[in-house]
Amino acid sequence: MVPRIAGGRPMTNRFIAFLFLALFASTASAQERRSDNRQDHAGQFDFYVLSLSWSPTFCASQSGGKNDQQCSTDKDFRFIVHGLWPQYEKGYPDFCETKEPGRVPQSLGQPLFDIMPSMGLIGHQWRKHGSCTGLSQRDYFGKLREAFSRVKLPADLSRGDSAVTLSADQIEEKFLAANPGMSRRGISTSCEGRQLEEVRICLSKDLQFRDCAEVDRDGCRISQITLPPAR
Incomplete structure (x- = not known):
């Protein structure tokens, strides 16, 4: 038929x-x-990204008393840690199964408030990213603190007393100058509109600077990026 x-x-x-x-x-x-x-699977990844958020840009988008821990008028944070993210060479893991609790206790989060000033941020970063490291909560946040201390912040950028406008390349060059061994192919700048959102720095599992082609390609390349001043 x-x-x-x-x-x-x-x-x-x-x-x-x-x-x-x-x-x-x-x-x-x-x-x-x-x-x-x-x-x-927790613990199966290739390297870390340390994401440093420019707090004044984030806080400018907040209203109605949201995120008071970070953005109330008596706070003047500059670069803070958004997170320490396990990455694949292409893509990244998230929300991995772990025997650790989902909630981060105040006693573990509070000592991080100088660089990560919100329990909401701390808890979310643990659940989405920290769970995939294969580390305990305590060891993950210890690693996060160590990663932050590994990076020297450029003094003229992190001062925050007045607005600064630069290109993405100029921002990255300042980080490279302050951190011997850091490669242009291992750092990426992201923006929100025409303002600096984050600087993302790639680190090996033992927290050495390393290249990361995919992260570098995703960076913002507009000609002028402004760092709004801290309050």
Whole structure:
């Protein structure tokens, strides 16, 4: 019997071949997507990204008393740690299964308030990123503190007493000058509109500076980026 399509007309060999190719392409595409959806396992990653957020940019977007720990009028944070993120060479793991609790106790978070001034931020970073390191909460935040101390902040950028406007390359050059061994291919600047959002620095598992092609490519490259002043 000759296959027929709607309306009763017989299918031609060319049409049948087209349907077969379309089905094959769809199946191959689904297999490709599945191969990209790797299973994230705690402790299985390639390197870290230390993300340093420019707090005045973040706080300018907050209203109604949100994030008072970081943004109330008596606070004047500059660079803070957004997070220490385990990364693959392409992509990153998140929300990994761990035997550690999801909630970070105040006693563990409070000593970080000088560089990570919010229990909400601390808790979220643990659940999304810290859980994938294979470390305990205590060891993860110890590693985060160590990573922050590994990076010297450029004094003229981190002063925050007045607005500064530079290109992404100029911002990164200041970090490179302050940190021997850091490579231009191992740092990335992100922006929110035309303001500095974050500086992301790639570190090996033992916290040595290293290159990271994908992170570097994702950086903001607009000609002028402003660091708004701290309050």
